[in-house]
Amino acid sequence: MAFEPVLTRNVGHPEARTVAGYKQRGGYAGLAKALKMEPGEVIDEVKKSGLRGRGGAGFPAGLKWSFVPQDLDKPKYLVCNADESEPGTFKDRLLMEHDPQQLIEGCAICCYAVGANTCYVYIRGEYTAALAIMEQAIRDAYDAGVLGDSVMGSGFKLDFYMHAGAGAYICGEETGMLESLEGKRGQPRVKPPFPAVIGAFGCPTVINNVETLANVPHIVERGADWFKSIGTDERNTGPKLYAVSGHVERPGTYEMPIGVPFRQLLDACGGVWRGRELKAFIPGGASAAILPGDRYIDLPMDFDSIAKAGSMLGSAAVMVMDETTCMVRSVARLSKFFNHESCGQCTPCREGTNWMELLLNRIEKGQGREQDASLLANICTHISGNSLCALGDAAVGPVKSLVETYSDEIEQHVREARCPFPPTRVFAGAAAH
Amino acid sequence: MQDERKPAAPGGIGAPTGAVLGALEPWPATPPDEPVIDAATAHRIGELVERYPQSRAALIPALHIVQRRCGGWLPDYAIAALADHLELDPADVYGVVTFYDLFHQKPVGRHRIRVCTNLSCQLRGSAEVMEVLHEELGVGEDEVTGDGRCSYTHFECLGSCDTAPMMMVNDTYHENLTPQRVRELVKELE
Numbered sequence: 001m002a003f004e005p006v007l008t009r010n011v012g013h014p015e016a017r018t019v020a021g022y023k024q025r026g027g028y029a030g031l032a033k034a035l036k037m038e039p040g041e042v043i044d045e046v047k048k049s050g051l052r053g054r055g056g057a058g059f060p061a062g063l064k065w066s067f068v069p070q071d072l073d074k075p076k077y078l079v080c081n082a083d084e085s086e087p088g089t090f091k092d093r094l095l096m097e098h099d100p101q102q103l104i105e106g107c108a109i110c111c112y113a114v115g116a117n118t119c120y121v122y123i124r125g126e127y128t129a130a131l132a133i134m135e136q137a138i139r140d141a142y143d144a145g146v147l148g149d150s151v152m153g154s155g156f157k158l159d160f161y162m163h164a165g166a167g168a169y170i171c172g173e174e175t176g177m178l179e180s181l182e183g184k185r186g187q188p189r190v191k192p193p194f195p196a197v198i199g200a201f202g203c204p205t206v207i208n209n210v211e212t213l214a215n216v217p218h219i220v221e222r223g224a225d226w227f228k229s230i231g232t233d234e235r236n237t238g239p240k241l242y243a244v245s246g247h248v249e250r251p252g253t254y255e256m257p258i259g260v261p262f263r264q265l266l267d268a269c270g271g272v273w274r275g276r277e278l279k280a281f282i283p284g285g286a287s288a289a290i291l292p293g294d295r296y297i298d299l300p301m302d303f304d305s306i307a308k309a310g311s312m313l314g315s316a317a318v319m320v321m322d323e324t325t326c327m328v329r330s331v332a333r334l335s336k337f338f339n340h341e342s343c344g345q346c347t348p349c350r351e352g353t354n355w356m357e358l359l360l361n362r363i364e365k366g367q368g369r370e371q372d373a374s375l376l377a378n379i380c381t382h383i384s385g386n387s388l389c390a391l392g393d394a395a396v397g398p399v400k401s402l403v404e405t406y407s408d409e410i411e412q413h414v415r416e417a418r419c420p421f422p423p424t425r426v427f428a429g430a431a432a433h
Numbered sequence: 434m435q436d437e438r439k440p441a442a443p444g445g446i447g448a449p450t451g452a453v454l455g456a457l458e459p460w461p462a463t464p465p466d467e468p469v470i471d472a473a474t475a476h477r478i479g480e481l482v483e484r485y486p487q488s489r490a491a492l493i494p495a496l497h498i499v500q501r502r503c504g505g506w507l508p509d510y511a512i513a514a515l516a517d518h519l520e521l522d523p524a525d526v527y528g529v530v531t532f533y534d535l536f537h538q539k540p541v542g543r544h545r546i547r548v549c550t551n552l553s554c555q556l557r558g559s560a561e562v563m564e565v566l567h568e569e570l571g572v573g574e575d576e577v578t579g580d581g582r583c584s585y586t587h588f589e590c591l592g593s594c595d596t597a598p599m600m601m602v603n604d605t606y607h608e609n610l611t612p613q614r615v616r617e618l619v620k621e622l623e
Contacts, residue, residue: 075486087551087590125497125535126547126591128604161484166493167534169589183492185532201486245553245594252595286552286590317594319553333552337589343532426558426598427612 003230006239007214008255010099017137019144022101028146030217034109035154037220042113046216048224050237055081055172055209056285056314057390058303061216067196068114068204076116077205079181080107080213082123082130083165083172086285087337088317091241092210094253096123096130099214100137104160106213108151109220111158114206118159121210122177125166134162169341173389174207176343187343188389209315211241232259236302240316246281247273247322259302265318266297276322284314286334287394289401290327311401326421327406328413331398332360338395349392352383356399363410366418373410377403469499469514478518488519492529495519496536505545506537534589542577542584544622547601550587553594558610562598563587565615583622 005011015021022028034042047062068076080103084092095103107119123131138160141147147160168186170176175189178200199205215238219227231237240258242265245251249270256265262281272278278293283301289311291299299309306313321330339353359376362368380400383392403410412420470478477498481491495515496507503511507530516523530536546566550559563574566585570578577584593599596608600615607618 084592085590088553088594090592090594093592124592126601129606164494164497165533166496166536168532180493181490182487183489183529185529201490243594245597246556251597319556319594321556325556330552330555333550333555337551340589424555424558424560427561
């Protein structure tokens with residue numbers, strides 16, 4: 001059975017950025033259908049579909065919605081997570097730039113289902129183009145009666161705003177995002193209480209990723225059974241955007257059924273660039289453990305298969321590394337990132353990420369000591385599970401896999417007191433005058 | 434078996450959005466002589482405040498507006514003025530400013546260049562982009578050229594990994610860079 005693109009079907013059709021153009025291509029049928037259903041039925045349908053969060057954690061979306069208490073006399077909010085700061089991830093930007101109405105429709109259905117009358121899309125401040133396109137699309141949706149006092153004439157009221165962040169990875173963590181939305185430093189909160197009960201402005205709040213919400217109109221329109229017919233099994237359903245970068249011939253966003261084997265994804269990207277061999281790949285962004293290419297070439301790219309392999313699907317940011325890649329140099333760069341982005345609240349993460357970066361740079365420069373590998377492993381142990389949010393554990397992901405899978409490379413750096421790999425030069429004669 | 438999919442956006446996803454960027458307001462060259470929060474700015478902040486149940490939620494969007502007005506950075510007096518306007522403690526606002534990478538507390542060039550150097554870009558030549566910028570501009574990272582024209586800095590992932598290496602000049606993404614293209618882009622900046 002051929003797979004037809006679902007989430008990216010409007011890419012290449014700029015007219016779909018307007019309500020009229022989007023409707024012409026079949027849009028807003030899901031919202032129209034949802035508005036005729038009971039909110040609880042909408043939640044049930046999304047639950048039945050098996051849709052899991054596409055932002056990283058993979059939490060079942062319908063279940064999350066069902067946690068919002070319906071008996072409280074408080075406003076409810078939807079905050080759409082468009083912070084997309086996981087290194088290697090660029091799929092949400094594509095969804096916002098090319099099909100903003102699809103996201104608005106998904107958000108509107110979610111708001112109707114949980115009884116929220118306000119939606120904020122928290123977008124990272126760097127995405128200026130996506131922000132401008134979204135704002136234009138929102139104005140158009142208000143003018144067309146899709147947003148505002150009576151969504152598509154149903155009497156359901158929905159206000160919809162973009163909210164730009166200012167450059168902080170931690171604001172992609174859901175409670176860090178809420179703090180930032182409220183105008184504060186984006187330092188994650190203690191959970192519980194969970195945002196579904198006490199979220200934005202002290203009120204029940206659903207937080208979903210852009211891609212998660214973009215799936216919703218299709219689930220409502222075509223039904224949970226259709227959605228479940230795509231994918232590996234009951235726990236891994238639906239279409240998935242894979243953001244492939246690094247050493248492949250054609251990096252890009254690829255929409256495929258969730259669970260596609262890595263080999264097939266790599267082939268779609270034209271294979272490893274410059275005719276080189278595959279060394280390793282990261283299946284789910286900077287937080288995921290690195291997998292050696294030879295062992296996992298046929299790995300199904302879904303939540304559970306990748307977890308079984310000791311890594312994670314995360315945001316499905318696939319970074320490919322060829323045979324010339326120094327793993328110490330690569331992981332050192334990721335540790336630099338986590339050190340920079342640690343919010344500083346929890347000591348194990350704040351200090352641990354700093355030491356990781358220092359140690360890895362030392363090894364890469366040829367100044368490593370014999371005990372550094374075990375010291376790195378020790379730091380991983382002390383960060384894991386010892387901080388409020390997942391950033392600390394995320395920082396551990398790549399470092400732990402380096403120590404466990406590529407210990408020979410660390411040893412070689414130390415033994416030879418230098419990096420055994422050539423410097424990263426990509427352009428022939430680059431930087432030459 | 435499922436069919437393979439072609440890239441959703443061959444050739445990079447930045448290209449089709451350029452036209453919209455033209456709608457963005459220009460960056461002023463110098464801090465204004467007039468009050469930081471003039472009537473027009475106050476009006477814009479007021480509109481933002483109405484979007485939220487708590488006025489403080491408008492702080493980060495308001496900081497973006499004020500920073501733009503001050504030529505791309507936030508002098509202390511601007512932070513104080515905004516704090517006063519939103520009835521917040523200046524130290525509190527200062528704490529927010531220092532938390533976020535897009536807010537600057539030192540003068541920046543008229544053109545601000547941010548080079549993504551995270552892993553996907555590192556694998557495809559971001560170090561060479563940084564070297565070319567150093568050569569062309571003759572200043573180090575985070576320094577401003579003598580004529581106030583440019584400053585550059587390395588940045589964490591900018592979400593354009595499929596078009597690596599890339600950099601952001603003011604509000605615009607420049608993708609699939611080569612050393613030659615970086616040189617041309619820098620020369621085009623006035």
